[in-house]
Amino acid sequence: MSNVMTYKGYSARIEYDDEDSILFGQIAGIRDGVGFHADTVGGLRAAFHEAVDDYLETCTKVGKEPQKPYSGKVMFRVSPELHRKAALAAELAGKSLNQWAEEALARAVK
Known part of the structure; x- marks a missing residue:
């Protein structure tokens, strides 16, 4: 439902x-x-x-531009330790941090 x-x-x-x-x-x-x-x-x-x-x-x-639901830009803060771990995981996967984070978020919302 x-x-x-x-x-x-x-x-x-x-x-x-x-x-x-x-x-x-x-x-x-x-x-x-x-x-x-x-x-x-x-x-x-x-x-x-x-x-x-x-x-x-x-x-x-x-004459106003309608607001779009979302722009695709996400800005949020995480702890320095989590940032370090995510950046390292992205590098080891051969991806940018943005690519890695997008994939992680996509998995989380499925």
């Missing part, structure tokens, strides 16, 4: 509110707050598609 919907490269995590008896979601990975809701799965899918389409249309109307 998946609680994620995807449309036109955008994704949203789906949740259920028992108090209001609705399904709801928000487009993930962008700073603009774009949410949607419905009381059926089919209605929620339609509401999600409409939310993405409206977001893209609104951006065009106001």
Whole structure:
């Protein structure tokens, strides 16, 4: 079972509110707050598609570049010891640290 919907490269995590008896979601990975809701799965899918389409249309109307979910650049900090171990593992594998880290992250998210 998946609680994620995807449309036109955008994704949203789906949740259920028992108090209001609705399904709801928000487009993930962008700073603009774009949410949607419905009381059926089919209605929620339609509401999600409409939310993405409206977001893209609104951006065009106001001359704003729509935010893309992710750029592909990841910046994070690790301990110097972990950095050393990762760099060494990458070198021994004959890869750049970026190549090695991308493969490690890909394995971790599967």
